[in-house]
Amino acid sequence: MSQAQASNYTLVIEPKTRLLDLNLKEVWRYRDLLFLFVRRDFVAVYKQTIFGPLWFFIQPILTTIMFMVVFGGIAKMSTDGLPQAVFYLAGIVSWNYFADALKATSETFVANASIFGKVYFPRVITPLSIVVSKLLTFGVQFTLFLLVFFYYFFFTDTNLEPNVTLFLIPFLILITAGLALGIGLIITALTTKYRDFRFLITFAIQLGMYATPIIYPLSEIENNRIRMVVLANPMSSIIETFRYAFTGTGNFSWTSLVYSFGVMLVFLIVGTIIFNKVQKTFMDTV
Template sequence: MRQNINRNSDVSTVPSNPLVIRIEPSKGWVSLKLKELWAYRELLYFLVWRDIKVRYKQTVLGVAWALIQPFFTMVVFSLFFGRLARMPSDGVPYPLFSFAALVPWTFFANGLNQASNSLVGSANLIKKVYFPRLAIPIATVLSGVVDFILSFIMLVGLMFYFGFTPTINVFWFPLFLLLALVTSLGASLWFSALNVEFRDVRYIMPFLTQLWMFSTPIVYPGSLLSEPWRTIYGINPMVGVVEGFRWALLGTPLAFGQSIMVSSFVACLLLLSGALYFRRMEKTFADVV
């Protein structure tokens, strides 16, 4: 008899209205919710690891592709622009001059091209599970760090081969690497969100990337331009990245002033505006993708 009474009393203490969590789409311009992204940092790690494994799964040369692409591009540039066109290289052997620019450029271009299709490629995941959608393009860009490290090791080998040793400027190198990451991530957020709504973005990306490359001082030095055009040229954030890499590693001349400041400002603006636009369009991803 007592046991029945106790059971009834336990049932009466159960709340009649259980806790309900409702996920609703955001309205208007919303915050970035970086705390939520930090809470899902473990998921971000697994997305990065997934992208790295998928990139080299069932490949013959594996991670060697990270070296082959910039190396043979450097060979072509050295032959046509360095030897035939006699392009100036600020007193640096042209192969080293071009490869020092191709290392950050390849990191930027690969991250941009792959991240622009990352949301469409993860459509099944987006439709079934809730998580911060920012994690997908961020993971795609961060997965390119592995390729960057490998190509950077090759760049260091070329530096010693040509007799170049890093100067004290090398302490600025992490800042220019951060600038490359910010630029790649900012552009990736814009184009990944646009690609969900406008699928022809993926057809524009190869042409846009090629146009962006020739508007960046990769095959030619930025010193060919004089002020005020050089400062205006810095609106392209990759100008600051490429010239900064060469200055920090090879000691080439650098107008360390307005052009670098303009590139840094534009890169930060690109990241902030891209993140805000991404969050604004995020509510439609599951329906449109």
């Protein structure tokens, strides 16, 4: 079909041969559906619950208190001289966005099989909507972190030194979103054939939290091998930089950030290729 003929139609069905094609033009055409999915994902999380949207605050608050009691109080783990609430909450807020987006994205095909089998729309809209909706949740919890940070900054004698690294926060969020999306696309594609990955991803997220400097500072790791393992985790530099930006304490390294960005790109490319390949035939196996 020539371009002149194709221009007379609102929808042209053509074969997809490029595995690395996100078809962003088509995604833009279905942007209303994307916003609808974002609203659905954001609103439906705590619908028909007693506390409703308050759970966005309750969950990180309870987790922070538990960390303060167990790791800060009982285990006496260092927080690099920072207030425990600020130290733990900085890691929890960042990790929660990654973990929640990854887990939800990794269930894209299985959770939406009934929709995918009835109507056509760019399948990539679903994982994109999850990443965006979880970003809204991150915004709510980030506000909580700011309230705690401002309390210690203005009303206590704690030495907190926010710096120009704060301008990297959007970049850190972008890397986190990209990592969650890329890894999630790979897992959801594998889950169509091997359902074990649904259980594996939950365990991996829990294990990954302990391989990330959330409950301990990177400076406390003296064993070089363990330190290399933690630094190999692309989320480590993101959380350390996030914490450093607000407090002036922590490990900030451009090399580590570039590494995290590179890992994100690799996962996004591989995830896109696998996702585009599987979406053509997943209804036969899901």
